[in-house]
Structures are given as structure tokens and as C-alpha cells.
Amino acid sequence: MSVTVTDPNLETFVLNLGPQHPATHGVLRVKLVMDGEYIVSAEPVLGYIHRMQEKMGENRTYAQFLPNPPRLDYLSALSYNLGYVMAVERAAGIEVPERAEYIRVICTELNRVASHLLWHGAFILDLGGFTPLLYAFDDREQILDLLESVTGARLTYCYFRFGGVYNDVDDDFLAGAKAFVKRMRERLPMYHDLVTNNIILIKRLKDIGFISAEMCRKYGATGPVLRGSGVAYDVRKAEPYSVYSEFDFDIPSYPEGDSYARYRVRMDEIAESLRIIEQACDKIPDGPVRAKVPKTLKPPPGDYYHAVEAARGEFGVRIVSDGTTKAYRMKLRSPSYSNLSLFGEACEGMLLADALALMGSLDLVIPEIDR
């Protein structure tokens, strides 16, 4: 479908996509140079929702920065909570009780499923299909209710603490998580019937929006974007953190590199996350959920980095400590920023409608890109 524009003297015009556009899911602006319906070049313009999160991390104590990372990516907030908490734990040398690790894994994986479900609904919405969103929200609502019962919040959770979690989970939550796994397994074939195998969807996504593994490497793209290009890289397997090494799960990857491959990676990831939740619910040990942690944290001077696999890719926190209660430098590496960077190169020569499908398959969350 796509053509390559080679003649620079073509009559082109500039089209502004955003900053208020339903398909950009936030305040992202893309400057498109168009030749009719075809894109000659695209340049994402950022900064509309910049909140100086990194600077805030340098002005507050470690504990006071806790509510901020979940607000980067409001859809998989617990992964960000986990990434930050684990980075500080690494810096301060805090051991976490095993039960707390299991609770963290269960909650984070539930959050990942919720994030992928919302993406699924919103992505099909971008393509013009409204109803799948309502099916996805029905299932997502079950997860939100479950997480609300333990964390007290529905979206921007602040549940993990240094050395453990805020409070223990009860048997009702574990039973609820298991019941959700059962329910979701029965619902997944329905999603495939309704959406995945739909001929209209396949025609819109297959062989369109090609991203090669080399392009991913060049821009540092991670997560389902990278796995949709055939590289089975996942931080949970590559550098297992928390208790992920104890679970049996696969990393789905598809070598095609088109929008449909990225779609299928995320759908498969939901199934894999369900496997992890089921195993964690069975294996969860008894014991304390929080280690003794000093009231004022002063990590020894040094440079620390910890990365976790968020729903959109690798989220890393780099802390440079000078031995005081505040970080000297707080660097937040967010996956969507790298994933968006390749958009300009990937969409050259594509139809505008296909480029929006490509953008949807990247699963962008704008507050996380701008930080």
C-alpha cells in the first residue's frame, strides 16, 4: 500500500496532527508534511504536558517522591511504582520479604492486563471500531475493583513502599485474582473471534506499519514494539527482578514487524500475565509484608540503576546519590519516549490513516513521554 516519495519538488503541505486529536491520546502534536494522502515526513512535537518530574525527584526526599512515578504512566501505574521503589531499595540495600515480592508481582501483572485491555479498546477505537472498547472495559473494571480493594485507588496507585507494600492482601483478593484469571481465560477467545480474526482489522494492520528490529535498536524501542519485530527481549526474562525467575512464562514475539504483529504480542502477553498471576497466587508464602526501613533514607553515595518491564517497555530509574536524603540526580527512562521517536522514520510514505494505526499500535501514553 505504501509508496516512497523520492522527488523533493513534489507539491506538499504541512498538516498539524494534534495537540488535541482523539487518536493521539493526549497532548501530542505531530507535524506532518503531506503529499496528498501520503506522508512525506513526520516530526513529533513534545512538551505540552511537561511537569519536571525528574527535577521534582531531586527536590524531594525519596519517600516524598513516591506518588510521582505512578503519575507518569497512569495506565500501568504499578510498574512505575515498582521500578522506583526497587531502584531506591537497590541504592539503600533494603531486603524485601518474600510475601511482599509476590504481592508486588500479582498486582503489577493485574495492572499490565488492565493496561493492555485499555490499549486494545482504544486501539480499535482509533481504527473506527467502537464496540470492542466496551468489552475491554467490562473486564478491566474487574481488575480495577480488585486493585481498589487492596490499594485504595483505581488508577494512580501508590501502593508499594520501600521494603514492602502498604498493607497485606487478604484471601478475598487472592481468590478474586484467581477468579479473574479464570474469567479472562474464557473471555480471550471471544476477543479473538470479535477482533483478532476480523478481516477488516487484518486488512488495516497486516503488512502495514513495518518496524524492523534494526530500527528498534537504533531508537532504543522496547516492549511490545520490539517483540513485534521478532526480538524476544523482556526485562522480566533478561534480567529477572523481584521473584519473576520463579515463574514459568513465555515471551511472545512475532517476526513480521507490522502493526498486526504488535497487536498479537499484546494479546498473547495478556495470556502470559494470567499464567504468572495464577502461579503467584498458588505459591504465595505467609510472612511479613514489610521490612524494617529507617525513617529517613540516606543511600550511600553512588550511581544506581534499576529497570522493570512496564506495559509499554523498559522503565528504568537512575539515581545518583550524594549520601543525603534527596537524590542528586533522578533520571527516569520511559519506554514510550523511545517508541515514539521511531514514528517519524517508520511512517514515511504511508497513508495518513495507516500512520494513525501505526501510532495506535505503539501504545503511547503522553504524560510518560513528556514527564
Place this chain on the structure above:
Amino acid sequence: MSGYFKELFTGTKSLAVGMGVTIRAFFSPVVTMQYPYETPKIPERFRGHIELVADDEGKPKCVACGMCQRACPSGCITVKGKKREDGGKGKVVSFYRLDFTKCSLCGQCVESCKFDAITFSKEYNLASTRKEDFIYDLLKRLQEKNS
């Protein structure tokens, strides 16, 4: 040519299967909650804005130590104390203001309190066009609740 007809067949079949899902959903029970005619059950651990806890006599447990004020990342809490009127040791709270416009409900104030004097409320019906409506005098709130 055979590929064309094969795709025509599988494509039409996929649409029919998808329609089947829709029809099944049409006859399945409704999951939408008709808010505000029905209201959801608020879980035990729900985090609303904080409020003061009263002891058995209806007086606030708070001793105005200021730990919550120091723990708050955004400076939402202003707490002032005065000497006890009965001449006993310690202080009692005389002023407790919460600026809910800045609060992100992280729960560090509740966690830092050694006297279990603050807790999360279950308030969620909060909407206003005025900023002042979100600046709460929690001590007054507690007194109104007790009276």
C-alpha cells in the same frame, strides 16, 4: 484467483463469527451500573481525603506532633497545637487544615501517624467550581460530625 475466493470466504466467516459475539452479548445480562441511581460499594481500604479520628470521648486523638505535615510530599497539611487545658503533659490539636487541591492520596500522612489519629474518609462525591471548597478544616469537620 483461488486465494481471492478463499479470502472472501474466510473474511465473510470472520464477520459472521464477530456478529455472533455481538448477538450473544446482546442477550447477556447488563453490566452497566446506573449511577447515580445505584451507587457502588466503597471498599474498606478506599482512600478518600484524610480526616481526624476521635477518641472515646469524641475529642481528636491528634497531639499535633506535626509528623504528617513533614511527611506530606506536597505540603497539603497545616497543623497547629496548644497546651492542654487540664494542665497535663503534651499538646492537643487546635487547628488542622487540609489543602485537598494538592493532595495525591499517597497515604504517607496516615502511615507516619503514630497515634492512629488520621484516617482515610470514604468521600468520593467531590465536585466544585470553587477552589475554597477543597480546603478543609478537619477539626471543625470532626466537631460537626460529633455534634
